[in-house]
Amino acid sequence: MYRPVLLILLMIHVWAGAAQEGVVRLSLDDALERFAACNLSLIAGRYNIDMAEAQVMQAKLIENPVISLEQNIYNRNNGKYFDLGKEGEAVVEIEQLIYIAGQRNKRVRLEKINKEMAAYQFEELLRTLRGELKEKFVDLYYTRKSLSVYDREIGYLSTVLDVYKEQNAKGNVSLLEKSRIQALLLSLKQERNGISNEVVALEGDLRLLLGLKGGEGLEPLFDESVLDRIRLDNIPFAELSARLAERPDLKQAEAGIRASEADVRLQRSLAFPEVSLKGAYDRAGNFCNNYFAIGLSVSVPIFNRNQGNIKSARLSVLRNNSLAELARRQADNELFACYTKLEKALELYRSSDYELERDFDRIIEGVNTGFQKRNISLLEFIDYYGAYKETCLQLYDMKKGVVLAVEELNTVVGVTFGSSQK
Template identity: 30%
Template sequence: MKQLGAITILLLFFSAKAKAQDAQPLTLPEAEKQFLRNNLLLLAQRYHIDADKALADQARKWNNPSFSATLGFGTLDKVQPFNIGSGGQFEGNIDQLILLAGKRNKQVQLAQWNVASSAAAFDELMRTLRLQLRSSYYELYFLKETEKTLREQLSNLQKILDAYREADARGSVAHADVIRLQALQVGIANDYTDLRQQELAASLRLQTLLGSSLPVTPVVAGDVLRQYSLGSYTLQALTDTALANRPDLALANSQLQQANLNYQLQKALAVPDLHVGATYDKNGSYAANFVGLTLGIDLPLWNRNKGNIRSAAGEAKAQDALYRQHQVNVGAEVATALKKIEFLENGSGWPDLQSFNTEYDRLIAEVAANFRKGNISLLQFIDYFNSYSDHVRHTNKFMNDRVLAYEELNYSTGAQLFNTAN
């Protein structure tokens, strides 16, 4: 009795807490809109893209010219600070660095590919978080569907138990039957509290993804299973879709292009750059007010950038191998996701769940009515009751697994293949 009282208090606590917090009802499209608007990880990645775009713009800029001057200070015999007037000396030089071997264009292209990498990283983050969002959304929905049934069972069982206690007080039923019913109630109550813990965890994950201050109640209209159908998709078509749409593959390709460009840039850096400038000398040259053109170039005697070139070449080969391995992984992931769907759809001979559930609901209602009339024994009633609880949990788990399998196929192809609008 003490254990039952503790469970009853716990159930009342969960009910009171649920009522105290207003839940936010959301359809899946509404949840996704809120997710796109409020998720801070997506916002941070958008800022990374903006930062890389700024660097790409910066890479297009020319190097600033440099200017130097020599101001006359007289002679050792006669010091005349800043003597640049009549009879004084002034020399000015301006110099502009001109990058050769296409270095500037390669740096710009490298920066642009960096922007592409950031954009692909954003899409990959979106793909991953969207799967988490939908998984948590449907997990919470099916947990709540199971909770409704268990709550109804507890309510019905409480009514039967109350009637048996009254009958027990009159001596018209065996006290052992009351104990068996109480044990059944304790078992279902424990299942209910475990379910509530799972609900709270799923709700927290969903709330975090949405950036919401309120818990969310999923609103799903119609038969969820009908929103997902494999149709005429083939493995080859799905694989081609994945190779064309997967953002992680686009990111790997971008990193490969960056590695190849960096290799070309490192080879270009071995070519010395040109310095072009002009000089003006007031009185220090062979003629007054001398004007001259200056040209300069580094002599590649000690450093020809060979180490950086070898390193860049090795990195380019590594990225090429990683990209090809990524393509293999994509094909394997698509095939696995498709097999999972085919197994859930055909492999186990699942019944028509909608009609089966209707029949089972009718059956358990008849069992409860016959038990009250004394037409079936307590052991039969308990067996039916436990079987019904297991059926509800297993059915909702199967439906959740099936939806998740389709969402994993969406994830593995990088495309939204199925209509999930409510």
């Protein structure tokens, strides 16, 4: 009832942050909120839970009675066809299947566990898609920052090239120097084009995850001050390891064992005879007219005692036990790998100097001035540009490595801590 209103309010909140038409500016937390409300995979996944609930309801239902009608075609006593009168023969039977050995309750129990598994499956889908969203969001943010490095260098270098073209025309600068700067500018533009294609691909993936329209652009907003607040002391490995048991895929694996065990009990109960209670009325075809009778129908389990299904269910228990143990070991390995990766990423980040990025304008101005005054050679000029670019890209990779390591750890453990900006 309130969902459409909530969605409208959410969209207003999102669009209010757009500085120009067609561009949506989102923080990571805003993106996660929109993702939870608009992602089509999640919307489809929720229906699996409703479908499982419907199966529980179906398992609770009692089998329908079977009614049989029989009418004599030709009455030889009076020569009538389809004699519906008192002298005509008609038979009515009603049959009701009765579950024994707790078959109905066992089937309901199995479907309830299947519903529980559907809920865990949805939570697992949510966990993995949230992890993918955060990874691509952070990747897009830092890829855009890398793009800005190329934009700044290309802007500065284009200005220098314009000056050198004029000076070359006047004979003050050699063609070699002008051509070398042109080659450097072309190389930067080609590299920028490759990164720009990465941005387009990431934006496409995020639009799909967030339910954005094809024409809407996305500008990710991220507070990098969170990097300095990450402390491994606050997230000890032992505590994270204990939280792994709450992961939905591990809970689903445990529920799979219980479902197999419930199926074994159900298949055993189905080996019991099928029992049906009958009632019959025969108007004129028995030893007396208007004959009423009740009866009991019982199948005799001589050949088929449901042996194959019982064996299959038992083997399913063994298989699901192995799969659950495999899932636990994989989770432990993922946690160890992610925690180690975060340790190394933090160590590298804290040992790096980020002043070069902050002082870019001052440094590049000095380089340009020194080159134009001939205090810096052409090779030194090109080397400065290349060194700055590579250093900035490496610094962004270090920052991105820390954030991605934290978010990967969040995804592995199934909880949120560390780089959350709320």
